[in-house]
Amino acid sequence: MYAQMIKTARSGVKSREEMSEQEREFQDKVDNNIKIEPQDWMPDDYRATLIRQMGQHAHSEVVGQLPEGNWITRAPTLERKAILLAKVQDEAGHGLYLYSAAETLGETRDELVNLLHEGKMKYSSIFNYPTLNWADIGAVGWLVDGAAIVNQVALQRTSYGPYSRAMIRICKEESFHARQGYDAIRVLAQGSPEQKKMAQDALNRLWFPALMMFGPSDSESVHSEQSMAWKIKVKSNDELRQQFVDQTIPQIEYLGLDLPDPNIKWNEERGHYDFSEPNWPEFFDVIKGNGPCNVDRMEKRVAAWEDGTWVRDGLLAHARKKAAQKIAAE
Amino acid sequence: MAEVDQKALFEFLLRMGDNTLVLGHRVSEWCGHSPILEEDIALANTALDLIGQTQLWLGLAGEVEGKGRSADDLAFLRDVWDFRNVLLTELPNGDFGRTLLRQFLFDAWASIMLGRLQKSSDPRIAAIAEKASKEVAYHVERSADTVVGLGDGTQESHDRMQAALEYLWPYVGEMFQSDDVDAAMVAAGIAPDPAGLRAEYDALIGAVLDEATLTLPKGDFAHKGGRTGYMHTEHLGHMLCHMQWLQRAYPGCDW
Numbered sequence: 001m002y003a004q005m006i007k008t009a010r011s012g013v014k015s016r017e018e019m020s021e022q023e024r025e026f027q028d029k030v031d032n033n034i035k036i037e038p039q040d041w042m043p044d045d046y047r048a049t050l051i052r053q054m055g056q057h058a059h060s061e062v063v064g065q066l067p068e069g070n071w072i073t074r075a076p077t078l079e080r081k082a083i084l085l086a087k088v089q090d091e092a093g094h095g096l097y098l099y100s101a102a103e104t105l106g107e108t109r110d111e112l113v114n115l116l117h118e119g120k121m122k123y124s125s126i127f128n129y130p131t132l133n134w135a136d137i138g139a140v141g142w143l144v145d146g147a148a149i150v151n152q153v154a155l156q157r158t159s160y161g162p163y164s165r166a167m168i169r170i171c172k173e174e175s176f177h178a179r180q181g182y183d184a185i186r187v188l189a190q191g192s193p194e195q196k197k198m199a200q201d202a203l204n205r206l207w208f209p210a211l212m213m214f215g216p217s218d219s220e221s222v223h224s225e226q227s228m229a230w231k232i233k234v235k236s237n238d239e240l241r242q243q244f245v246d247q248t249i250p251q252i253e254y255l256g257l258d259l260p261d262p263n264i265k266w267n268e269e270r271g272h273y274d275f276s277e278p279n280w281p282e283f284f285d286v287i288k289g290n291g292p293c294n295v296d297r298m299e300k301r302v303a304a305w306e307d308g309t310w311v312r313d314g315l316l317a318h319a320r321k322k323a324a325q326k327i328a329a330e
Numbered sequence: 331m332a333e334v335d336q337k338a339l340f341e342f343l344l345r346m347g348d349n350t351l352v353l354g355h356r357v358s359e360w361c362g363h364s365p366i367l368e369e370d371i372a373l374a375n376t377a378l379d380l381i382g383q384t385q386l387w388l389g390l391a392g393e394v395e396g397k398g399r400s401a402d403d404l405a406f407l408r409d410v411w412d413f414r415n416v417l418l419t420e421l422p423n424g425d426f427g428r429t430l431l432r433q434f435l436f437d438a439w440a441s442i443m444l445g446r447l448q449k450s451s452d453p454r455i456a457a458i459a460e461k462a463s464k465e466v467a468y469h470v471e472r473s474a475d476t477v478v479g480l481g482d483g484t485q486e487s488h489d490r491m492q493a494a495l496e497y498l499w500p501y502v503g504e505m506f507q508s509d510d511v512d513a514a515m516v517a518a519g520i521a522p523d524p525a526g527l528r529a530e531y532d533a534l535i536g537a538v539l540d541e542a543t544l545t546l547p548k549g550d551f552a553h554k555g556g557r558t559g560y561m562h563t564e565h566l567g568h569m570l571c572h573m574q575w576l577q578r579a580y581p582g583c584d585w
């Protein structure tokens with residue numbers, strides 16, 4: 001999940017009696033699974049919450065280029081390098097697509113990027129963890145894109161039309177990434193003892209950060225209720241996390257890797273795997289900016305933006321000259 | 331097809347494949363750091379195309395050599411002295427302007443070269459050239475547009491592009507140098523004499539640089555030593571440290 005801890009712009013869900021007629025009509029549409037489109041009336045808080053969520057998702061796609069880009073120049077074969085380049089290209093494309101979807105709500109990409117650079121918007125906590133060995137690249141595709149898919153498949157049913165359509169399109173590519181990631185780590189898990197060690201190390205380090213992607217337990221989350229009523233959120237954090245754990249453990253076993261958590265155990269009664277909660281204080285530290293890579297990631301993104309100012313200005317100036325020439329010629 | 335010295339053919343193919351490998355690597359270094367999201371996408375796409383072309387050129391090189399070396403063996407297990415790319419491709423990225431101008435100067439050459447190679451007497455080479463030509467036609471259009479946009483943009487972008495041109499210009503001449511390997515390719519109808527591509531190249535880049543309001547530096551001094559392997563820049567070794575690290579540290583593995 002690339003959007004976490006999204007603060008719903010309103011606390012508490014209004015009852016039907018408390019709603020205005022417009023609000024009631026809006027809620028009826030949502031309840032009947034009629035998509036909300038950009039030109040439709042919507043509550044201000046719905047708009048604000050969506051901008052936060054889509055903006056954070058877009059930022060995550062963009063910042064997510066950095067941990068993967070960290071290995072592009074060290075990819076061990078031409079094919080792996082090509083696969084990684086194609087994936088990172090896709091992620092940047094997802095960012096572009098999501099920014100465009102957010103723009104339908106009246107917030108420009110530049111405004112959103114500014115908020116990110118000023119530290120007023122966030123991106124997923126997962127991208128504040130480092131990619132330390134080559135297996136991390138497989139693990140990111142398998143676990144991180146895998147977790148994102150679990151969330152985003154649910155979000156295909158989200159109430160806002162442009163967001164829902166973005167999710168449908170993006171999910172196809174994310175599934176491809178997850179499969180390629182799994183294939184990359186499978187080769188390592190079946191490889192030399194050192195390669196197997198890489199795979200295990202990556203799994204051990206990224207398992208809990210991947211579980212954190214779904215956000216804290218819903219009982220801790222004060223914002224879920226309204227977002228659920230608006231169908232901005234479709235399933236609870238815990239439901240999604242359980243779904244991810246259930247689908248991933250058989251894959252770990254198939255790889256022949258050790259489970260990253262001694263408490264993982266099939267629970268016959270629940271029909272689900274039991275597992276340990278991630279270290280939530282660590283999660284909140286990462287969210288506050290104290291993750292292993294927060295400072296570095298933002299420094300790189302801000303530098304890219306600032307170093308690129310002359311390029312954006314130059315291209316814009318040229319486009320204006322051309323447009324002026326065209327008008328003068330007419 | 332006339333009999334051709336397989337060693338010379340191998341050498342020619344390394345020149346083609348090492349150009350795309352080394353330049354593709356350089357471009358990939360931009361990932362996540364470019365001035366705007368559209369450029370992140372475009373640069374990744376360019377690098378991806380170049381790496382794809384590398385797989386074809388070096389794959390064929392290994393086949394011609396006949397010692398069982400794969401494209402990966404050639405990319406990841408040779409040292410600096412075995413690389414045959416022109417020096418232009420291994421130069422550090424510098425700022426975005428220098429990267430895009432280097433790309434344009436290379437794309438322009440590649441588009442002309444690949445056009446000729448589509449008529450190669452070796453059908454394997456003609457097939458690679460045909461596929462690569464489509465990609466490079468797009469690359470050169472894009473890099474030319476960006477060079478024009480930045481050259482004829484603001485004063486700052488103009489000055490940066492002019493500085494980039496001064497820096498890169500001495501590395502252009504090497505693409506048109508000819509030696510015995512080229513003579514053997516010409517004799518067999520496999521590839522053109524690089525020197526014969528210069529006029530077309532000058533016309534192509536002249537028109538674009540003109541529109542970009544950039545001035546060609548005086549003098550035709552050309553650094554050389556990349557395509558013969560005689561003397562690379564200091565930069566290539568550092569690139570190989572990254573590129574080859576896993577293969578060198580954990581030899582003999584599947585990845």
Ligand SMILES: [Fe+2]
Nearest residue numbers: 061090091094
């Ligand atoms: Fe993505």
Ligand SMILES: [Fe+2]
Nearest residue numbers: 002061094148
């Ligand atoms: Fe995503």
Ligand SMILES: [Fe+2]
Nearest residue numbers: 091145174177
């Ligand atoms: Fe992805």
